[in-house]
Amino acid sequence: MKKSAITLAVAATVGLGTIFGGTPAKIEAESISKLKGEQNNIQEKRSDVKLDINQANDKISELQGQQADVKSDMKSIDFAIGDTTTKINEKTAKIEETKAEITKLQEETKIIKERIEKRNELLKDRARSYQETGGVVNYLDVLMGSTSFSDFIDRANAVATIMNADQDILKQHEADKKELESKQNQVEKDLSDLKIMLADLEKMNQQLNAQKAEKDKLLGTLIDQEAEEHEYMMDLKEQEQILASQEAAIQKAIKMEQEAQARAAAEAAAAAAKNNQANSGGGGGASTANPGVSSGYWTQPAVGRFSSGFGGRGDGNHYGVDIANSTQVPIVAAADGVVIKSYYSSSYGNCIFISHSINGQVYTTVYAHMSSRIAGSGDVVKKGQQIGVMGNTGASQGQHLHFELHKGPWTQDKSNAINPVGIVPMP
Ligand SMILES: [Zn+2]
Structure with missing residues (x-):
């Protein structure tokens, strides 16, 4: 290292060394450029951290957007669940109604069957009593007992009418029974259709609930990710704060070095004016001026x-x-x-x-x-x-x-x- 008069004079300065180790001016000039280099490094690091912060912000926005999408999906699913639940309730009520109708039809059919049986019994009884009591004879008696031909016709018609009426009632009963049975068949078919629809709806509802659970899980994951990102962001902000403080500290150090150099230059000028009085030697002054260095x-x-x-x-x-x-x-x-x-x-x-x-x-x-x-x-x-x-x-x-x-x-x-x-x- 080349030592100029100024360097030697600077070495004798006191205030300078107290903070930055009392180094000669040449080193101090270097130290300023080193500090500035360090400051540049920190500035670069700060812009990196700022970039990371921006990216984290973007990521948080993205996660929040995804959460909003999932929430909107969940809302749609909720509506669909509400819709199918209403339909399930409707079908369930309809099934109950249909079952009641079937029960009613079964009862009506039972009554008709009983009537048919009774009517059959009645007809059989009548036929039996005709036979047992010589019904045919009595029948003939009825006819023979007629006083005139027209009376005979009347009597014959009356007998026929009674028999036909019995037959008609029986036919009517049979027709009623058939109608009831076909109605019951129809209603039973309705019931089985309703049961199929209900099963479909319940399956759909299950699927919707599964979808909702999946979305719920996804939402949880997104919320966790956002929390992590926030935490990372806090770390970055703390880092940025420390870097900013470090930059400020280095800025301060540069200013102090510059002031110290200015002071040193002034003192060197004064020393040069006084010329050969104080300094006859090189570093001796430096060591006595900086007892801390030892x-x-x-x-x-x-x-x-x-x-x-x-x-x-x-x-x-x-x-x-x-x-x-x-x-x-x-x-x-x-x-x-x-x-x-x-x-x-x-x-x-x-x-x-x-x-x-x-x-x-x-x-x-x-x-x-x-x-x-x-x-x-x-x-x-x-x-x-x-x-x-x-x-x-x-x-x-x-x-x-x-x-x-x-x-x-x-x-x-x-x-x-x-x-x-x-x-x-x-x-
Ligand atoms: Zn430790």
């Missing part, structure tokens, strides 16, 4: 027992390390930086995300499960500055600090997570 950029985020390392741990990957303590110890910023996010998450509990810029490299640290948070979003924090208190909030079993280090911004898939051991001092 103890490193990083500090231990909490006092306690190192209870779990990075990676593995059965249930998916462990993207951080755990420091446990039975007392409520302070949690401190592991390096200088800007708080990206300070919020409560169902998994992380009370958590804080800090963006650090070290020689233009963005790092993100995460402090999770705290009992309380002291730093807020947008705060500029110093290495070792308290940001919260160790706790057991969110998805945590036992009081501990879950600490993550990401080389670059924090992402949903935690692809930038690295093992902090060897970088950040640990117990």
